[in-house]
Amino acid sequence: MKHVFILTLGWLLLSTVVRAGDNGPDGWTTEAPRAEIRPDFSWNESEKSLDSSLTIRADNRKGLMGSWTRTIPVEGKQHYHFTVDRQTEGITLPRRAAIARIIWLNKAGKKTTHAEPSFLSYRPGERPLAEPEFPKVVSTDGQWDRLEGFYLAPPEATQAKIELHFRWGEPHSSVRWRNAKLEACEAPDPRIVRLATIHYRPESGKTPKEKREQFAPLIADAARMKADLIVLPETLTSFKSGGRPADAAEPIPGPSTDYFAKLAKQHDTYIVAGLVERDGHLIYNVAVLIGPDGNIVGNYRKVTLPRGEIEKGITPGEEYPVFETRFGKVGMMVCYDGFFPEVARELSNRGAEVIAWPVWGCNPMLASARACENHIFLVSSTYTDISADWMQSAIYGRDGTTIEHATEWGSVVIAEVDLNKPALWQSLGDFQAQIEAHRPAVDPVP
Known part of the structure; x- marks a missing residue:
């Protein structure tokens, strides 16, 4: 009884x-x-x-x-x-x-x-x-x-x-x-989620159409592995195209989101794609979350821009949206965002349980830090070769450890996690549950 x-x-x-x-x-x-x-x-x-x-x-x-x-x-x-x-x-x-x-x-x-x-x-x-x-x-x-x-x-x-x-x-x-x-x-009940990252460089072709279509077989591979969320790399329609980001920029929704929407619906999965968005006269480096119904769930505009993007006329985003999915709450960040703790923290403050991260390259210790300090799962997709001992296409656990990572180009790696199972730490217990009660009362003075 x-x-x-x-x-x-x-x-x-x-x-x-x-x-x-x-x-x-x-x-x-x-x-x-x-x-x-x-x-x-x-x-x-x-x-x-x-x-x-x-x-x-x-x-x-x-x-x-x-x-x-x-x-x-x-x-x-x-x-x-x-x-x-x-x-x-x-x-x-x-x-x-x-x-x-x-x-x-x-x-x-x-x-x-x-x-x-x-x-x-x-x-x-x-x-x-x-x-x-x-x-x-x-x-x-x-x-x-x-x-x-x-x-x-x-x-x-x-x-x-x-x-x-x-x-x-x-x-x-x-x-x-x-x-x-x-x-x-x-x-x-557990909330089992299968998180997948694609490790691929779309080096051939020049147009956004030629670039995006190279990901279709890899998305199909991830779907056969029953992935619930598939993360693609950053600015994939302009990678090594020979042009400037503005040349690959599209409205959202637009041709590239329409293309990935068909694949998401076909495979009944969520896809995060790194693209270049055009909104009037402005250009943004974005990550777009597309749902299994073929609709755009949400769009994140990269907040922190490196000097190279600033010099090319890209505009930073200003918001940290978090989106409801059928398995939990998902946030997104892009590349240089990972060098700063504020972006991942703002996403976790808003309830993100998983952060999808299209990333050209970054220090992997920062990937671990962003996952660990917020006790979220982080899924990165990068253009960095594993031999560089730099950023990885990987799934990071709530404690910052690498659960799975890719070692070969053209591969898909996947990790199954339980969003309802807390990560418990010595002397802290469920740290993630304490973050809101213990994090600083105000932002530091600029």
């Missing part, structure tokens, strides 16, 4: 607000790291359960910190679904100041460990501690945000400590929490 624990507040016949000392309703208690930065705690009990809430509020001082907490029994090796609603007032960055955490504890009330030493550890064979879970914001309904997460309790876990936090608040700001639930559930 699976247990369901619902951490909602009780209610009275009439709504009332009660100031809290150390204890609150239904086993909730209050905590603060230091007494001098303790905020005000109160709770609202109502005959309408949706109106019942736990509140943490600052007085006229900044930087106060505290949390509502409750510890409940759980079963090791059981999956759990956590949800809670959050409403903030006067908080500039709720992602940092109003967070929820779940901490797995053993029967002694201490942090428990994972079952296997299969995570990155300080010592070989070490079973790392199960670090706190950080539920993410998944939706907003009016003034309320919904935070949610699915978790597997470590084998020796017997308790889960739920923490609803208020951190570093501005004067007179507050957060309200309601309907915190931790429910036993079935294991979430």
